[in-house]
Amino acid sequence: MKSETFLDFLPSNFRHEKSFFIKNNLTDFENLSNLSEQDINEIQRKSSLCTLNNLKKIRAIALFKKEIGISPPQAYLLLHCGISSIKSLSLSTPHELQSKIGRLERILKVKNETGTTYSLLKEWIKKASQIEKSI
Incomplete structure (x- = not known):
């Protein structure tokens, strides 16, 4: 294997x-x-x-x-939504990200299987903001 x-x-x-x-x-x-x-x-x-x-x-x-701690498929999804750095993630809102992901799904006519929930997006943004503040 x-x-x-x-x-x-x-x-x-x-x-x-x-x-x-x-x-x-x-x-x-x-x-x-x-x-x-x-x-x-x-x-x-x-x-x-x-x-x-x-x-x-x-x-x-x-x-x-x-x-x-974002999984590679979830990170790839963020890239497709225009989020390419920790700084750009920290400047986003959960609603904005959820909207971008929804728009991408509609354009591609697929439902993503990455399990990105509003609370998860909020957690990512919080971690990104903490990293940005520590720099």
Whole structure:
């Protein structure tokens, strides 16, 4: 039985980035969340198939998981709703996020399976605000 890594949830359009990270033994969300802009540029230089946009998304998802405890699918959902950093999450309201998620579901004509409730969104925003205040 194969053990799951942080990267296993990524959709197929992240295949090049996932392949690069696996080859270079960077499968832990802790390591991925600590990637600097310089690291990302170096990865892109080494593997031209890795896109800057996807690398930054992976780092953002890893940061959400590390700092706030948001699962990768939930973090990916936040990215699709325009929330790409802890700061942008801290500046949001639960109602605004719930509205963005609902709009995304209507556009895609799907119901998300991530279990994002109003109270959970409120908790994420509270944690993000605490992190922002401590910086």
